[in-house]
Each structure stands twice: as C-alpha cells, then as structure tokens.
Amino acid sequence: NVGGLEFAVADLALAEAGRTQLRLAEHEMPGLMSIRREFAGAQPLKGARIAGSLHMTVQTAVLIETLVALGADVRWVSCNIFSTQDEAAAAVVVGPNGTAERPEGTPVFAWKGETLDEYWWCTDRLFRFADGQGPNMILDDGGDATLLVHKGVEFEAAGAVPAATDADAEEYAIVLRTLTESLAADPKRFTRIAGEVRGVTEETTNGVKRLYKLATEGTLLFPAMNVNDSVTKSKFDNKYGIRHSMVDGLNRATDVMIGGKLAVVCGYGDVGKGAVEALRGQGARVVVTEIDPICALQAAMEGLDVVELDDVVERGDIFLTTTGNFGIISAAQMARMKHNAIVANVGHFDNEIDMAGLAKVPGIRKLEIKPQVHEWAFPAADGRPAHSIIVLSEGRLMNLGNATGHPSFVMSNSFANQAIAQIELFTKPGEYPVGVHRLPKLLDEKVARLHLDALGVKLTKLTKEQAEYLGVDAAGPFKLEHYRY
Numbered sequence: 001n002v003g004g005l006e007f008a009v010a011d012l013a014l015a016e017a018g019r020t021q022l023r024l025a026e027h028e029m030p031g032l033m034s035i036r037r038e039f040a041g042a043q044p045l046k047g048a049r050i051a052g053s054l055h056m057t058v059q060t061a062v063l064i065e066t067l068v069a070l071g072a073d074v075r076w077v078s079c080n081i082f083s084t085q086d087e088a089a090a091a092v093v094v095g096p097n098g099t100a101e102r103p104e105g106t107p108v109f110a111w112k113g114e115t116l117d118e119y120w121w122c123t124d125r126l127f128r129f130a131d132g133q134g135p136n137m138i139l140d141d142g143g144d145a146t147l148l149v150h151k152g153v154e155f156e157a158a159g160a161v162p163a164a165t166d167a168d169a170e171e172y173a174i175v176l177r178t179l180t181e182s183l184a185a186d187p188k189r190f191t192r193i194a195g196e197v198r199g200v201t202e203e204t205t206n207g208v209k210r211l212y213k214l215a216t217e218g219t220l221l222f223p224a225m226n227v228n229d230s231v232t233k234s235k236f237d238n239k240y241g242i243r244h245s246m247v248d249g250l251n252r253a254t255d256v257m258i259g260g261k262l263a264v265v266c267g268y269g270d271v272g273k274g275a276v277e278a279l280r281g282q283g284a285r286v287v288v289t290e291i292d293p294i295c296a297l298q299a300a301m302e303g304l305d306v307v308e309l310d311d312v313v314e315r316g317d318i319f320l321t322t323t324g325n326f327g328i329i330s331a332a333q334m335a336r337m338k339h340n341a342i343v344a345n346v347g348h349f350d351n352e353i354d355m356a357g358l359a360k361v362p363g364i365r366k367l368e369i370k371p372q373v374h375e376w377a378f379p380a381a382d383g384r385p386a387h388s389i390i391v392l393s394e395g396r397l398m399n400l401g402n403a404t405g406h407p408s409f410v411m412s413n414s415f416a417n418q419a420i421a422q423i424e425l426f427t428k429p430g431e432y433p434v435g436v437h438r439l440p441k442l443l444d445e446k447v448a449r450l451h452l453d454a455l456g457v458k459l460t461k462l463t464k465e466q467a468e469y470l471g472v473d474a475a476g477p478f479k480l481e482h483y484r485y
C-alpha cells in the first residue's frame, strides 16, 4: 500500500519498461483505442467497480487503462500463475502519469511465478475494493473469479465450508481454505457481492463452459456475457493468436528446430487449428487427435493424419494439448516417449497433461533447465532405457508461461469485445436477464470494422438492391445468427 494504493506486484521499478511496451501495444490495438476515444466523453462505466481476472500482460494493461478511461474503478489479478508480465503489472500500478515512488494507477495483485496459495490470495484481494466495497462487475478468463463467488455464496448459504477430501485436487483444497477464512471473518461476504454484481464477461472456452453449466443447473447468480464466442474473438484469438504465440513459446523455451519433426496436436478446435497451421508453417509433420467426427473430418480434409495418441506416442517429437479437456496425455504415455520429446499444453487448465501422475513415477527426477522449462528424467524401466522428456510451463498454458501470449493486434479484437460487453451488461441490466448471452452480431461486426483501416482493407458496400436481394440491412448484420464463418 503506497499512498493509499493497494497492490502486490514483482517490482514497481519495472514500470518504465512496461510503459514503453504499452505505448507500442496501443498502436497495435486500434479497436480498443477507438473504443477509448468513442466513449471517453460519455463515461459509460462510471460507477462500475470491475474485478478483472485475466493474464496480466501488456495487452491486458491496455484493456485495463481503457476500462479506467471509460470511468470504471478497476482491480486486477492474473488468471494463471505464470502468465503475468511483471513490467506490465508495474506499469498499470504506477499509471500513465505516476512514478514508482508515487503510483497512481490501478491496484494489481499479480506476478510471474505465483504459488497456488498466492494465486488464490490474490483472487481473494480482487474482491476487496476500497471502503469495504465489493465489485459490481466481473471480467473473467477461465472463470476462477466467478467460481470463487459462486462457491462462496453456496457455502455461506450452508453456513459452513466443507472440508477438503483426498479426492479433491490440491488447488480446490486451497479454494476451500480461502473460503473458510472468508466465511469466518464475514459470513455473508460473497452473498453481498453476488447481490451487487450486474454481470460477468467471460473470455475463454473453458470459462464459458463453466457458465453454461451453472445456467443449466439453475445456479448462475448473475447475467453473463460469453465473449469467447463472438466471432471476432474465438475465430481470431484462439486460432490466429495461438498460431503466433504457441511457436513463440516453443522457441523461447527450447529453441528446438521445428521443421522435420513429428508434432502431435491433441484437439482440432479453434486453438488446435491455429497450432497446426503454425507447426506446418515451420515444416513440421503434423498429426492430430480428435474425439469429434466433424473436427476429425476437417483435419483429414486439410491433409492431416488423424490418429490415436497411443499409436504415435513413441514417434512424436512435440506433443501439444489444445482440448480444454482433462487427462489427455497420461504419465504412462510420457514414459513411452522418445528421449527429449517436448510435452506442452495451451488449453486453459493444467489438467490436460497428467503432471501429478508424472511426479509419482518411481525414480523420476525433475531438473530445471530454466524457469518454466523442466526435464523429467525417467529411470530405465520396463525394458526401456533411461530417458527424459521436456515439459513446458509445468503443463500450464505455454504460450503465456514461456512467451508473452498473443500479440496486441489480435488481442485488440478480443478486448474490444470485452470492453463492449462490460458496457452492455453494466448500462443495460434490463436487457440481459440472468443467463449466458452473446454480443449482438452488429457489435461483433463493429469490432471487426475497427480493425480494417489498420490493415488497409477496403470493404465493398452493399447496394440497396443487393441488400434487399439478400434480405439484410445494408448496414449489417450481414449474416444470420447460425452462420459459422
């Protein structure tokens, strides 16, 4: 706490380095900056107290300062223990006009390399605005902030937090402990918070899945905006963002030659498609695994072999999970891999690769090559010689753990959707009842429009007659809701 501003970041002295990167990012984020200009006067987020849980990168810093420019009071944490860029976090705390001695920006609680205990401590701080207030908006990525509120309300209603069982993951036990402490100090804290929250805007596939589950069960507590499924989000960030940042992570982590290698991509959804394109672009031989016949057929039509993991596990050089599902690569499969095969994940959660099982392999040793790059050395066993595999970011999002996430231009699309979604939910509570919503298509098209000039794109104008012929408005939206792009 310096001069009344609360924060927990690695080092405020990094703020200047962060600010120079932010300046470059602003130029590459025309959508977000245009929204900043459009709404600076109207201040639509005045009165909003936004609790944000999303990778604390340079691009996110531009989003945070946009929300502030629109009138919001903001607090921020990262949604992953490895994804913070410490210089970006410092720059946000210091603010555009502050100094390290006199920070005057936004409270951030995030640093690269948090422990899980620290991560949930930060997430708890997220909900503690000044003067004992809670947030009235949530901006989430993966749903951890939303989860904490929902679990808090559930246990407050029950009057107690259940004890963690052996079956619970280590992380869930930490969540339960966080909530136990919260409930002991303030038995109705999350119930009050939930009562004030006007809505949550959710960034990613996995978080959106959690929201639909809550809505189906009838336990969703406030309206939610599915930002992920704006076309200008998932068909851009998930695909083209990964195409850029996944190879960046591979290169920074290992600098291994990708060309000629056999790369195995598990999952051929939006993220998988981007990953495959990047690996092929580098000259890798790529095969994919899928459970969905449509995605499997798409892969085949792209000329890819669609295989079962077990059939390639001994031959693959690079294994990448992109499924958003758990238990994709088992410890037994990792034991069968080639010496120095690389195993990495870009799906949201860390359970795609069985890291817990890997740590339990008898005689296995973990050696740090450098932060977020580990060699796991298997002893000779079952007729196999001693060998190692290389695991990136401990099985967590490697494009953020080993690199700096997606580039600014694509995040400008995602975050323009976020900013618009925050404005929609905050200013039009009547229009969005409790449930999961998507942004109107016209706003999705607006986000795309905001990025055309920067690329020199010239749109053809629909004539009145053509618009009538197609049965659409000449100003858009141009497609029916079910169109798939």
Ligand code: NAI
Pocket: 204, 205, 206, 207, 234, 237, 238, 242, 266, 267, 268, 269, 270, 271, 272, 289, 290, 291, 292, 295, 322, 323, 324, 325, 328, 346, 347, 348, 349, 397, 398, 399, 400, 406
């Ligand atoms: P998606 O649903 O489009 O794709 C996932 C694919 O995995 C689906 O086609 C599904 O059929 C397949 N799949 C599921 N279980 C499988 C299994 N056992 N074996 C093989 N394939 C399986 O989802 P999307 O948008 O591609 O997102 C994937 C994950 O990446 C999510 O966790 C999402 O939150 C995350 N994500 C990560 C980003 C990053 O920067 N690292 C960016 C965007 C999303």
